[in-house]
Amino acid sequence: MYENRxxxxxxxxxxxxxxxxVAVAAFVSQLDPTIEEITDVKTAVSEAVTNSIIHGYENKDGIVTIEAVIKDNEVTITVSDEGRGIDNIEQAMQPLYTSRPDLERSGMGFTVMETFMDSLEVYSxxxxxTKVVMKKTFKSIC
Known part of the structure; x- marks a missing residue:
């Protein structure tokens, strides 16, 4: 079994x-992903990080943490913050819902993450x- 973190x-x-x-893409590159797979991961990470910055910390100073673990041909990516948290996760995960309509946010962040990754779990x-845990299995094996 191959494992790296x-x-x-x-x-x-x-x-x-x-x-x-870029950091997550570089780490995942050891799995020899297709262009489409790496783009999916980058897009999902972008959405999760943007949520932490915009919604979690409301553009105030804080720390965003990303952890990635590769086991065989699957990567688990966790994006976490110590921001304000989500009052209603189920509501927040609905397409087009945004807690910041004043910023003209699309409300599609979680939907995008779900679309591009194999699984998505949100804890807040x-x-x-908030902690967002995303998994994706790659066709290639290292």
């Missing part, structure tokens, strides 16, 4: 969203933060 933390600044995408507690 990485963890990265960065400030909750929108400029770091592209760093997060008001005032304590």
């Amino acid at each position: 990485m963890k990265v933390e960065f400030q909750s600044k929108s400029q770091n969203e592209s760093f997060a995408r 507690e008001a005032g304590k933060g």
Whole structure:
């Protein structure tokens, strides 16, 4: 069984969203993904990180943590923050729902994550933060 892991933390600044995408893409590249697979992962990570910055920390200073674990040909990516949390996860995961209509957000973040990854789990507690766990299995094996 092949296993590898990485963890990265960065400030909750929108400029770091592209760093997060590239860091996870570089880590996942050891699985020799297709262009489509790597694009799916980057898009899902981008959405999760953006949610942490915009909704979790409401553009205030905080730390976003990404952990990724590869086991054989599956990656589990966890994006977490210690921000405001989600009051109603079920409602937040509905397509087109946004808690920040003032920012003209599309409300499609969780839908995008679900579309591009094989599984999505969201854990959150008001005032304590949110953890998004996404998994994707790759066709190739390292």
